[in-house]
Amino acid sequence: xxxxxKHRVVVGAEGQVTVHTAPEVLYNIDALQQLQRSVLGRxxxxxxxxxxxxxxxxxxxxxxx
Numbered sequence: 001x002x003x004x005x006k007h008r009v010v011v012g013a014e015g016q017v018t019v020h021t022a023p024e025v026l027y028n029i030d031a032l033q034q035l036q037r038s039v040l041g042r043x044x045x046x047x048x049x050x051x052x053x054x055x056x057x058x059x060x061x062x063x064x065x
Contacts, residue, residue, distance in 0.1 A: 007021035019054045032056065
């Protein structure tokens with residue numbers, strides 16, 4: 001498994017999760033799935049997304065022109 005670029009995971013007060021990552025992850029389904037598995041593992045349930053509000057966003061400063 002290739003390593004992922006740096007990303008930032010923010011867990012809000014209500015339990016919502018926002019993942020800020022690079023465009024090469026957001027626009028590549030295999031890399032995005034790898035990141036999703038990583039985040040789910042960090043949240044304690046590596047095989048289940050049920051009930052977890054997770055948003056994937058382009059990292060600040062990575063906006064495409």
